[in-house]
Amino acid sequence: MTVKVITVGEDILGANEEKAKANKSRLDKHEVLTVNMMSSPGAGKTSLIMSTIHRMKEKVRIAVIEGDVASSVDADKVSEQGIPVVQINTAGGCHLDANMVESALNSLPLEDTDLLLIENVGNLICPNAFVLGEDRRVMISSLPEGDDKPLKYPAMFADTDVVLLNKIDLQPHLDFNTDAFKKMVTGLNSDVIIFPVSCKTGEGLEAWFSWLESAVKGKKDR
């Protein structure tokens, strides 16, 4: 039998990207600012989401999608604050994908939401390859992880809009070189905004809240 070569030339994750586009236009229709929050496990995604909820919930209608390999501990914390939340358990999967987010959107009151925070699975590799339909990508990096993370996971840092450098209260106990970290991040990404913060003490968080608030407003004023 003759062998025939079929040229394909298509991105393997093209199907995910199509689905993400559909999520994005659905969220655009309801003017929901959607933020994909990514970090390694333990960097402080949930703490940041909780601080954001406490500070902003009176002014901004927030909804949350929680992605975890297992358990609903994070979703329970959010739910206690009276915030609509959907827990996605990836059953071992290392990232959220657009399909999972699509199902989660079906359970959220999008018409009554201004801001959707999506907490991705803690991981610095895979989540970067799977767009979800977000407007902004936010990374949380924390001092105990070390200042060399941008060198080890360059794609993640190159694609993000914001880096929250968390746990700055621990600086006296660590050798973390903030200048070197910032130089590496801005080297990979000239448009990135870096907010040094501590979810523990609240230091630096106001700058993040105002950035987020104006992004929410920007989505409405489009």
Place this chain on the structure above:
Amino acid sequence: MHEYSITESMLSMALEKANEANASRITRINLVTGELSGVVSECVQFYFEHISKDTIASGAELSFEMKPTRVRCRRCEAVFSPNNHDWSCPDCHEAGIEIVSGRECYMESIEVE
């Protein structure tokens, strides 16, 4: 780490293309992956053998062309391969760079009968 989803998407793309061409068997799938894409070819191979079992892609050879990381200096536009500890430009020492290759993850072609 995300090879299972990559393999699933890759297989369904290959089956779709083979079906459009009325092929009866896929003999080879040519893939291009970048160093930064995080795709481990051995894992894709392992999952592929498992999930392609009852399809016309069963037994197909997977070929991986690995693209190395290349970056471009934002100041002098030199294109270079970054070293392990330093991604700044070897010519002008500028830290600002953009990634020009190494993130690929696509199917170049399939060979069918």
